[in-house]
Amino acid sequence: MWHRDSDRFRMFTRRAAILGAGQGLLLTGLAARMYYLQVMESDRYTVLADDNRISHRLLPPPRGLITDRFGVPLAINQQNYHILIVREQTPDVRRTLEVLNRIIDLGADTIERVERDVARKRSFVPVTVRDNLSWDEVARIGVNAPDLPGIIIDAGQLRDYPEGPHLAHAMGYVAAVSEKELTGDPLLELPGFRVGKNGVERVYDLALRGKAGTSQVEVNALGRVIRELDREEGQSGSTVVMTLDIELQRYTNQRLSDKESAAAVVLDVHNGEVLALASHPSYDPNAFTNGISHKLWNSLLNNEYAPLTNKATNGSYAPGSTFKMCVALAALDAGVITPEQRFFCPGHLDLGSSRFHCWKRGGHGWVNLHDSMKHSCDVYYYEISQKIGIDRIAAMARKLGLGEPTGIDLPTERSGLIPTRDWKEVQIGQRWQGGETLISAIGQGYVLATPLQLATMTARLASGKAVVPHLTRDHIDADGTTTRIVEEFPEMAINRAHLNHIRNAMNGVTNETRGTAYNSRIKIAGMEMAGKTGTSQVRRITMRERTTTGVIGNDKLPWKFRDHALFVAFAPIENPRYACAVIVEHGGSGSGVAAPIARDILIKAQELNSSAPGISATTYQPGGQVSRPGKAVEEPSES
Amino acid sequence: MPSRYRIGQDPDYVPIGRRLLLLNWTLVLLLAALAGIGFAMLYSAANGSIEPWAERQMVRFAFGLVVMIIIAISDIRLWLRLSYVIYAVALILLIGVEIRGEIGMGAQRWINLGFFQLQPSELMKIALVLSLARYFHGLTVEETGSITLLIPPLLMVAAPAALVLRQPDLGTALLLIAGGGVIFWLSGVRIWKFGLVLAAGLAAIPIGWQFLHDYQKKRVLTFMNPENDPLGAGYHITQSKIALGSGGIFGKGYMLGSQSHLNFLPEKQTDFIFTMLGEEFGLVGGIALLLIYTLVIVYGFVIALRCRNQFGRLVALGITSTFFLYVFINIAMVMGLVPVVGVPLPLVSYGGTVMLTILVSFGLLLSVSVHRDIRISRQGNDDGRD
Structure with a gap:
């Protein structure tokens, strides 16, 4: 019994030794694994642990x-x-x-919704x-x-x-x-x-x-x-x-507010700063910040007067008689007429089998450049356009900023249209007709321009500089670097004397008796404006209408067939500062509807001294408003 | 029969006071140290609060400590005599929860005793060691060579292992089989027979695979390739490795483990508590804990080798080896060396039943130590001095 037990003990001891060695080996294995994870691989796992816990x-x-x-x-x-x-x-x-x-x-x-979300x-x-x-x-x-x-x-x-x-x-x-x-x-x-x-x-x-x-x-x-x-x-x-003067902007809007659909632009003629840019009707941009409702969106979209469209830059209109400055300047520049040269206006001009009418039935008689502008005689421009041809008119129009985007800092802008012979052959595939030159000369036919382009044209005529309109006072890069726009626009390659003839003629329109816009003249001394009316037809007046019933008056036509009323002007006449273009869609006559608006806006701009230097983004301090320096006309003081 | 233990008649009788002196207090101290580390980690796991884990764990440890010492000073021969009874009770309870699990829904593994939830599979871990030790205590070295005599102990292992596997509790089943295997080994069963059983077991894997629950299959597959499924089943292992690795040599500091405290680490108070320790105390802390465990195991071996009866030796190493298996499987598991099988880190992980099982089994180990000089005959009599 004794030694049997010692047999068992020896066996036990031997087997226990092997077991112990095995366990020791496994424990060592654990230690090795720990060393591997916590020392050799530690860096990798530290990164992973940080990835876990740190969120950016x-x-x-x-x-x-x-x-x-x-x-x-x-x-x-x-x-x-x-x-x-x-x-x-x-x-x-x-x-x-x-x-x-x-x-x-x-x-x-x-x-209910919150409970669901929660x-x-x-x-x-x-x-x-x-x-x-x-x-x-x-x-x-x-x-x-x-x-x-x-x-x-x-x-x-x-x-x-x-x-x-x-x-x-x-x-x-x-x-x-x-x-x-x-x-x-x-x-x-x-x-x-x-x-x-x-x-x-x-x-x-x-x-x-x-x-x-x-x-x-x-x-x-x-x-x-x-x-x-x-x-x-x-x-x-x-x-x-922005270059805008918000007071002038408000006033401009208010002045357009009783029209169905209209646009107006005010520019500084020297540096192209846009002082007001209005398109009526408008919409409330606040409605978009939190997502506009379907109902409101559809009502804006389906509104006949297109409130979503910026008509000042994206509305193309036949400029009508406001285009006549381009034609006259082109003719002077080409040397085919002198300012004093007269043409006879019998009330119409026949070209081939077609008859081209002057707006005044009986005609203006003998007219020179000054009178043609003052009375807005169409036949005079039919005559001189025939002498220079469409391409030279187009070249001058482009020089004055028409027919291509002005380059204003807005996402979209229409380029308008100044037709040429080539243009017609390429785009329409037909030869240019002589009659089309005549129609173009009075700003009808293919000719289209935006109110901003017309304002730019007027500014260029007034200052003689190739101004480009812009809406902000600084160039701002994506990284926030701002540089004040101090751009001096170059003089246009147009004879100063010719420009003066045009300006004088525009002065005649507003400030001489029987000028088409004489009733809308600015009567305040030192603030006078020079301008040009335009009434552009949107429908064709047939010979039958002319001969039988007579030309139907605007007030008897449905709104969308009425004439567009246009007016362009600059002020003051001495040292021009402001250029303004106004269009009232289907508003009737330029002299009766558009000119008074332009007059009021230009008075307001001069009263407000809208083109005063103001501030630049680099000097802007939030909260600290720059006061309006030195007003041209004293106003009741405001805080 | 009970007269054998009557006071005064037993030549090996040791007075209670003397038994307390004979108690291996260093081992008790090591166990207390492990539990203390556990409290500290549970305090950290609760973000610096003794609620809800550390406090309860302390109460359980205190209770378990008393139970351990009572068992430690009780006569080892009592446990020898009661071993089959305990085994039978454990088996019946296991069958009981199994039947109840069939009737009721889901896998409930415990029996509610009111103040305490008894988990029969835990009881079985001790009962199996005791009954196998008693069985092999009665066999000579020659007799262990007989295949017929090996059938009863094989059944003793197989029956509870099969029941636990059905629960399903892969971890406990493995612990039971491995713990039983250690006693077979120490009793002198031939190596080739282990080889045979191992071969049979390997052959049974494809069949057994089909009996595994889906989640168990997934665990094994995930273990094979944890990175395949970083946000699903592999998440636990991956996050555990990140926590350990980012702990580095000295750790991130007590209560500063980002993986643990920001809940990237799952089950940080139970199965993955070692990971948290590794994250907060680094390699140094991990190795220190491993050393304490190693010391406990060494003590187990010393007790076994110094014991003069076969029952005591087998019980001592059976318990020590089960303890070793707990430690090894848990730590290997959190380091991604073995599949996640759900084995806690003994004395450190939060959990009452396992704590009690461990302390009861150490009570037996200490009892072996106290009664190391008692000789017990193969028949189980105390007249072993023939």
């Missing part, structure tokens, strides 16, 4: 402000308060919402209950906070256009990023981020956006933010200073 969040930068030339804010960021609910911070979501509903009106729909999301994820709270509502919620566990008031920023419809077209608007605008920039993918969709908001969008900041936060496995590790503040977008 973008901080959207505040969008840059947009001001008028004197620093009046035109596009700002409003605090937008919204309420959120966090499930895990309230014992009963339903009850909390009901209490909230007694404080501010939520509606049954909202409560159930779907993780317990710590805030769910939006309502947007766009008024300050009053915020205050009431704040007071009742103890009864509202889990309710958070959060402030975001919402683009706000204080001028509303006064500035819709030039300003544009911001709206949510669309699918095709995504460039891979993560900023664009932030919920609630808005980009410029039109106007200056779109053209300077990159500069206005600014630079996003980043926040490094520690998150847990569920994505809950534990704490902020590091924060790099972003840079708010650059301030964009």
Whole structure:
């Protein structure tokens, strides 16, 4: 028994030794594995652990402000308060919402939607209950906070256009990023981020956006933010200073407001700054910032008077008699006429089998350049256009800024149309007809121009410089670098004396008795304007109508068959500063409808001293408004 | 029969006070150290709070410690005599939860005793060691060569292993088989017979695979290739390796483990507590813990080798080896060396049943140590001095 047990013990000892060795080996293996993971592979795993816990969040930068030339804010960021609910911070979501509903009106729909959202999301994820709270509502919620566990008031920023419809077209608007605008920039993918969709908001969008900041936060496995590790503040977008004088802009809008559809542009004749740019009717750009309703969108889209279209830059109209300056200047420049040379106007001109009528039935008799402009005699221009031909007229028109985009800093702009022989052969495939030159000479037929182009033309005539209109005071790059536009536009290669003849003739239109716009002249000494009326036909007047019933008056025609009323002008006559173009769609006669508007606008511009230097983005201080320096005419002082 | 243990008649009787002195207090201290590390880690796992884990674990440890010492000073021969009874009770309870699991829905593995939830598979871990030790205690070296005599102990292992596997609890089944295998090995069963069983087992793998639950299959497959499914089943292993690796040599500091505290690490208070320790205390902390475990195991071996009865020796190394297996499987698992099978880190992981099982089994180990000089005959009598 004894030694049998010692047999067993020897066996046990031997086997235990092997077992112990085996276990020792395995434990050593564990230690080796630990060494491998924690020493050899440690760097790799440290990176992975940081990837796990650190999350980079973008901080959207505040969008840059947009001001008028004197620093009046035109596009700002409003605090937008919204309420959120966090499930895990309230014992009963339903009850909390009901209490909230007694404080501010939520509606049954909202409560249901919030409950659905809350159930779907993780317990710590805030769910939006309502947007766009008024300050009053915020205050009431704040007071009742103890009864509202889990309710958070959060402030975001919402683009706000204080001028509303006064500035819709030039300003544009911001709206949510669309699918095709995504460039891979993560900023664009932030919920609630808005980009410029039109106007200056779109053209300077990159500069206005600014630079996003980043926040490094520690998150847990569920994505809950534990704490902020590091924060790099972003840079708010650059301030964009527009050349507009908002007071003049408002006045211009107001002056157009009793027309169905109209547009007006005011330029500084020397530096091309756009002081007012109005298109009537307009829309409220604020409607777009939070997503426009279908109903409103459709009503804007289907409106007969096209409120969404910027008629100042995107409406093409036959310029009518406002085109006569181009023709006269082309003829002077070509040397085929002298200013004193007279042509006889019997009331019509026959070319081949066709008869071309002057607007005045009995004709103007003998007229020279000055009188032809003053009375807007059509036959005079039929005559001189035949002498120079369409191509030379077109060349002068282009020189004055017609027939091609002006280059204004807006996303879209129509180029208008100045026909030439080549153009017709290429585009229509027909030879140019002699009669078409005559029609073109009075700004009808193929000739089309935008109100902005007409204003540019007038500015060039007034200053003799090849000005290009622009809407902002500075060039702003995407990275926010701003440089003040101090561009001196070059003198046009047009004889100064010829330009003077034209200006004098335009002076005759407004300031000489029996001039077509004499009734709309500016009577304030030192503010007088020179201009030219235009009444462009939109329908063909048949020979039958002329001979039987007589030309039907505008007031007897349906709106869309009535003539367009146009007027272009510059002021003051001595040292011109302002150029203005007005078109009233189907408004009737240029002298009766458009000229008074242009007169009032030009008076206002001079009273306001709209072209005063103002400020530049580089010197702009938010809040600090630059006062209007030295007004031309004393006004009741304003704060 | 009970008269054998009557006081005064037993020549090997040791007074209670003397038994307490004979108790291996260093081992108790090591166990307390392990539990202490556990408390600290549970405190950290709860982000610096004794709620909900550390406090309860302390209460359980205190209770288990008392039970351990009571068992340690109780006569080893009592456990020898009771071993088959305990085994029978454990088996019946296992069958009981199995039947109840069939009737009720899902796999409930415990029996609620009101103050305590008894898990029969835990009880079986001890019962199997005891009954196998008793069985082989009665066999000579020659007799272990007989195949017929090996059938009863094989059944003793197979029956509970099969029941536990059905629950399904792969980890416990493995522990039972491996723990039983150690006793076969120490009793002198020939090596080729192990080879035979191993070969049979390998051959049975394709068949057994079909009996595995989907989640078990997934665990094994995930283990083979954790990176294939980083956010699904492989997530646990991947995150555990990241936590350990990012801990580096000295760790991120107590309560500063980002993986653990930001919940990237799953089950950090139970199966993955070693990972948390590795993340917060680095290689240094991990090796230190491993050394304490190694010391405990060495003590187990020393106790076994110094014991003068076969039952005691087998019990001692059976328990020590089961303990070793817990440690090895758990740590190997969190380091991605073996599949995730759900074995806790003994004394450190949060969990009452396992804590109690471990402490009861160490009570037996200590009892072996206290009664190391008692000789017990193969028949189970105490007149072993023939």
